[in-house]
Amino acid sequence: MSEDIFQGYKGAALEILKKYNVRVWGQTIIDTTRGIFTGTVLPRAENDDDLHIVLKIETGYNIGIDVATITSMKETGYQKANYKIPEKEFPYSDDKPTVKLFGTGGTIASRLDYRTGAVIPAFSPGELYGAVPELADVCNIDTEKLFAVFSENMGPKQYITLAKAIGHEIENGIDGIMIGHGTDTLHHTAAALSFMVQDSPVPIILVGSQRSSDRPSSDAALNLIHASYAAAHGDIAETLVCMFGPTSDEYGFLHRGTRVRKMHSSYRSTFRSIGDTPVATVTKNGIIHIKKEYNHRRKDKNVKIFPYFSEKVTMIYYYPNMKPEIIDSLVDLGYKGIIIIGTGLGHVNKELYPALQRATDKGVQLFMTLQTIWGYVHMFVYETGRDMIALGVTPLANMLPEVAWVKLGWAMGQTDDPEEIKRIMLTPVNSEITEREPYNGYLVYQGGVPEIEGFVRKFHK
């Protein structure tokens, strides 16, 4: 069949469409035991049941008809919807910097996918310009779709492709890089690029949206405007994540790729710098720096690309009474590096010690990070911690667990030498370990306190 005329329908619903010769996009009159319904048959989402037919009625609403109630159907016309984001030619101007936007999937600009009922990204510069015309005021944009995957499917292979592509663009003299990315693993990719792309002369900005751009109050357009400003005009030549500061449409943050984390499943202001402040805030009018020290934009094209990753690394989230067999099985499966996410200052129960010893003996690299997210691993404070160091577990200071996993994969992609791996892990590339935690690096305020309530009321969250 050249075209699926029963898109998404199966079982009983498919049978009845076939019986009455009615196609998807067919204008139809349906007689049922609940009365007559008229409208256009729409495709059905793949995961929905096979007992209903979806109809768009004249007023624009969708309804479902129970196939068991249908007594007859008749197709009276046919009109296929042509869903398209209007493409307008992106107005290039010579006096503006040019930014490369890499697409990885995600929801920066999107349209409905009837098959899955989800939104799928739209992407060309023309489509982007059609959706966010303000971009043309900021810079020229070239786009390249590297892959079309959901955030959760981004992994080491994609990190490497992306790093190489970035290196290529920089060598060709691009003024800035933007990467459109789903938000779930945005910070994993940000960490990977922080390690794989070093000494970049231009900003590398990862950007996503928490509300797809098919929604009028989406954060996509504003995030994109902020990111393009930071990429085209910003002075911070680092791998940064650009997402909403407050949940309000006010300003964005530029977070260092190694210190950022998604902290809420659905808030727009979900990305926060952990144990430090963001590097800067950004609006469409400019960048306000928060941190004084950062890598400045340069005129040269001397970027270093380290596209390595070993997949033989894993991480385990410790819980009370965890059994040694968990560690044993990882070791037996051939994992060469394990990031442990321990409790408190970096602890696991004594019962695991023999398993840790066994892992070390077999040459597996063990590192300790924290469930508390904030703070430093301090394994010298208690005796148990000192025991663990003796067992070969290396504390990773205030490195975030996800960042530690990414970095270990990257380090072990370069070398098998245990000492070299340890050296790489403990030598910060860009703030994944910091020497000090400023006092404003941990500000999780609790509601209910009058002063906090006053603050929240006064400033937009």
Added chain:
Amino acid sequence: MNKIEAKKNYSVTMKSIGYVDIKKATSDDYKRIGFKSGLEVHQQLKTKGKLFCRCPAGIYHDHDDYNAEVIRHMRPTLSELGEYDGTALMEFKTKKEIVYRINNENACTYEVDDTPPFPIDKEALGIALEISLLSKLNIVGEVHITRKQYLDGSIPTGFQRTAILGVEGEIELKNKKVRLIQLSIEEDSCREISDIGHTRVFKTDRLGMPLIETVTYPDMETPWELAEAAEYIRFLNRSTGKVRTGIGAGREDVNVSCEGGSRVEIKGVAHNSWIPKLSHNEAFRQYALLKIRTILKERLKNGSRWKSKTREITFTDIPLLFKPVKESLDNGYKVIAMNLPLLNGIMSHFTQPGHLFADELTNRLKVIACIEKPNMTHSEELDPSLSAKEWNMIAELFTASVNDAQMILWGPADDIPTAIETIEERIIMAFAGVPPETRKSFEDGTTIFERVLPGSDRMYPDTDSLPIPLDNKYINKLGENLPVLISARFAQLKKWGIPGDSFKYLLSKNMIPLIEELSAKNRFDLKFIGTFLAQTFKNIEGKKKAHKDFSYNIIRKLFTYIREEDLDPNIAGPMIKILYEHPKMRYESILTTLNFKRKSMDDLLAPLDFLYKKFLDIKLSNGKDVEVNWLMGQVRRQAIGNVDLALLSKQIEQKIITKK
């Protein structure tokens, strides 16, 4: 045009379209202009919680009683069929900053779109389906949550989650059946606090409360039919006893057009009593706009080629620096004079009582260009801002023809391009007739421009929600316990002998089930209970403020007591008067307060001889009625609660006859 001419033109044009006051209008007038109207009736459901989150419903707060504010901007998106909506683009042009005030007690992160929707409230769905069945709609097999775009900011997501429950129903009015297009369940919107310049402020207390919308076909051909349909639907909704009442709980959007006009939606009419006048004036406004089109078309065939001329006014234009212009310039605003070719006599053309065509312009300047009123003045004001001489001076600036009109508008420099565009756009629309739009209503029966009417392109499937199947078992079960149809209720009340002027009160308060219950349980006459509620009780309600513990249960208990104690039910009136304010007072104490003593008919009639003699001593006039009435007056108070007053009066009459 000088003052007298503008005034004269206003009344001449009013006559030329045959405008009549609604009080004098007949159905022939509406036939003449082709009056056509439909309704969208919104009704809040009485549920504990909101529709898509688990916040409590019906808890409101003052404007300033909020815990946090969130700012959003609305950007048009593509419809499911791949097009931008016209309103969407207009709203985007206005570039509004929307501020939401959030109170932790009645709003959570869902309301401000920081959390996806939770499953639909089952209680609300059940009530809405009951009403759908009562409205004789064809119930859908599966409910699909749809997003309906609203870029005015009234919903922080930029869309309302809404779903169709039934299509193609009907209601039965006195003289005709009115067809229903559909009924949907939806989340209520925010309440607006203010809208000044480029900032609009909302509060989120009402946002997300379950609401239904019943949409009729445009079957109503007079304002009275329209009001009747609105009442019918309101009564129908209330007959379930599961909807909210009170200010804002029921709101009507009234769609009106005249022959050759366009669908114009009068938004959020809070009182059904306003509907006739609003629809009347709107139909005539459209009729007037069609007349304006005819005049303009005679002057210029192709309206799309119409163009204004503009010129900035500065401090050097000394003679033109009259007060509003001077003030605008002092405020740093830009002031623009415009020549409007061919608009002589149009600016002051009648549109609604007290409104000119020029008012269509000033309200669009406010809404679309976000310039607060007063934002313009023109050469045909009924109350001129400039002298004819000064307007001539402006006309000379443009070397204008006598057929032209002139105006001056002012506002922040950034808004001026949109302002000029808005004026030109509206005038070009006048060549086409009646622009489809939504209008805001006022108590005096007039309306002003609110927004461009959105198209059906603003619907989008909600990818955050799964479809909800409605199986036969569930629908049949809901169908088993439906209240009696309103048309049947009307017939019932008539049969019981309840006066016609009581119907509205009894139906709007959904009191008929209560009448039936009180009558059946305590063997009281239906007519008596009905009249008691619609007259005695209604009267008390209108005069006194109920105690917070007062409810219809107090009425139920009272009638049980009256029956158990074998009192005459005419004691119910005096007793309920006290109970209304003191619902916990003991019945014995109430009776004591009323000086009630148990007396038989004989007890009451015993002093009659003595009283009759007394009457003869003091009588002021003759006649049997006078005698009986005077005697009744002497014993009425003691009789209440003991015997039926009509019976007593009859007995007294008999006694007098035997005396003579």
